[in-house]
Amino acid sequence: MKTNRVSNIVLTIYVALIFAFVFAPIIFSMIFSFNSQRFPTIPLGSFTTEWYQKILADPDVWEAALNSLIVSCSTAVIATFLGFCTAYSDYRYNFRFKGPYLALILLPPTIPLIIMALAMLAWFSKIGMSGQIYSIIIAHSVLTAPFAMAVIRLRLNQMDPDLEAAAWNLGGSEWATMRHVIIPFCMPAIASGLFLTAAVSFDEFAVSWFVSGLNKTLPVIILEIVQGNIDPQVNAIGTFVFLISMTLVVLAQIFFASRQLKSIRP
Amino acid sequence: MTAPLVIFDKVQKHFGDFVAVNELDFEIREGEFLAIMGPSGCGKTTTLRMLAGLDTPTTGEIRLGDKVMNDVAPHERDTPLVWQSLALFPFLTARENVEFGLKMRGVGKVERKERALKWLDKMQILEFADRDISTLSGGQKQRVALARSLVMEPQILLLDEPLSALDAHLVIRMQAVLTDLQRELGITFVYVTHSQSEAFAMADRVVIMGEGEIAQIGSPKDIYREPANQFVAEFVGRNNILSGTVATLAKGSAMITTPSGDFTVPMNEVTLNEGQRASFVISADLVHIAKGKPNGENAAHCKLISEEFVGSMVTLFLEDRTGHEFKVQMQERELSKFDLTGGDEIWLSWDTQSAHVLNES
Secondary structure (H helix, E strand, C coil): CHHHHHHHHCCCCCCCHHHHHHHHHHHHHHHHHECCCCCCCCCCCEEHHHHHHHHCCEEEEEHHHHHHHHHHHHHHHHHHHHHHHHHHHHHHCCCCCCHHHHHHHHCCHHHCCHHHHHHHHHHHHHHHCCCCCHHHHHHHHHHHHHHHHHHHHHHCCCCCHHHHHHHHHCCHHHHHHHHHHHHHHHHHHHHHHHHHHHHHHHHHHHHHHHHHCCCCCCCHHHHHHHHCCCCCCHHHHHHHHHHHHHHHHHHHHHHHHHHHHHHHHC | CEEEEEEEEEEEEEEEEEEEEEEEEEEEECEEEEEECCCCCCCCCHHHHHHHCCCCCEEEEEEECCCCCCCCHHHHCCCCECCCCCCCCCEHHHHHHHHHHHCCCCHHHHHHHHHHHHHHHHCHHHCCCEEEEEHCCHHHHHHHHHHHHHHHCCCCCEEEEECCCHHHHHHHHHHHHHHHHHHHHHHHHEEEEEEEEHHHHHEEEEEECCCCCCEEEHHHHHHCCCCHHHHHHHHHCEEEEEEEEEEEECCCCEEEECCEEEEECCCCCCCCCCCCCCEEEEEEHEEEEEECCCCCCCEEEEEEEEEEEEEEEEEEEEEECCCEEEEEEEEEHHHCCCCCCCCEEEEECCCHHHHHECCCC
């Protein structure tokens, strides 16, 4: 028991350190976004919202924000749809080459982003689809669909295998059963998938930077500002991006957790 | 009442190399309560699923009336099934679950609600109509599942071990609910179970299946008193089975020599020949016990091993000197007159007419 307590303490400290390590830069970035001094040094200067006012007045930032919004919303819908279809076909059917089929959809996140980005750029240029906002949407959908699929597949695995047959048995055709049983049952996971894919897309930099052309998203504009000079505007945009993706991820988790609890209840 | 509603005509079902159902040939009569009973893996659930269209026969035909049902999609059939897992929709309330089938059939909102409430009321769970499924008890869920199928007003209702998840006292109550419903509605019930007590308590006829084939079809009484073969006799249980060689023949009876002794059996239904192997059963409740050697023909000297109480009935488990097990079922108050304890030696006896000769199979 004693070693248990010691190891508990050690583990707690270890986890706390990891969180500190991950979140410290973000927290500092947030703090400096309200700092009047141009350079991020301590002691801090006075409190200011100057940098926020600056970015709010910058039409480039507004355009990037709009692009990010369009890209992440469209990506979420497309990727979640793809994820649902794959998860359902995996749940329902057995067929030859099912292994390769699943590997194909699960593969994108395992490819280094920079290689993925280069490949996408090369491919889109070849077929004349590069530099458009839909290029980013397509690339992001491929990239994020596996996340949606994983969440929805988990949910489908919790489904009583008789449920679908019960709906047929009561006169529901395949499509009616899909609409009135499968989709309602998967709804929490679908919502979770939407938020998760939106968050990943909203954050994603490498692929966006390569294929976006003139349609910059927020992460791309952050890099451009940093490249020019040291400008605390970056901290302000960073804070904004961080809060949005964090909110999306937390929402995804809430949907995910609520159904977990519900399914445990007898 | 006795017109065939469904006919299974040489139905086979294979899953790959596995033969789940082999040469199924029987009929389901209109308005009867038919139980299909057998150990797990005997093909009883596959039979039911073929009736619902969830599995398609590999060969043979299933006919409903004159119509061949083999290729009719499940949702185009009128064969609602009460599932072992209940398979209630967890994201719907009790009433919405009951309405589901009507909604799929395109029944209007107002009528749907009215009919669902009527059935929930009939199942005595009206007060839970708007509750989430997860908040209901096992017995209440069971009633929702029944209402969900019966609201379709089908000609035939399929039930797949619907009571297996319930507590013992609820099982008895639901059995009464089911038999009352079946009588009142006059529709055909096809009830799949592994439980002899459920099948015998409710069914008009029982189909006993083993290894994908029908072992016997008959009324519960027929099956209990006159099992067709050793498989049925063993599956039904509470039977004493003895095997031996036919020693001598007399008019209407035969003497069979077994390791446990010589016994006389009646020969009304089967013909036995001298020297052939033969098995016979005596129902446990037709065996008498005595402390001294009885005068009759059929007697076995046994040692009491254990007792099992089920309410007022007691089952005694005994062994003769060869180690063969005997079972005796009797009223507890009868038994108490003998004042027995484990290890006591007693005599068993039975009337010749109580014995039933099995067909060799």
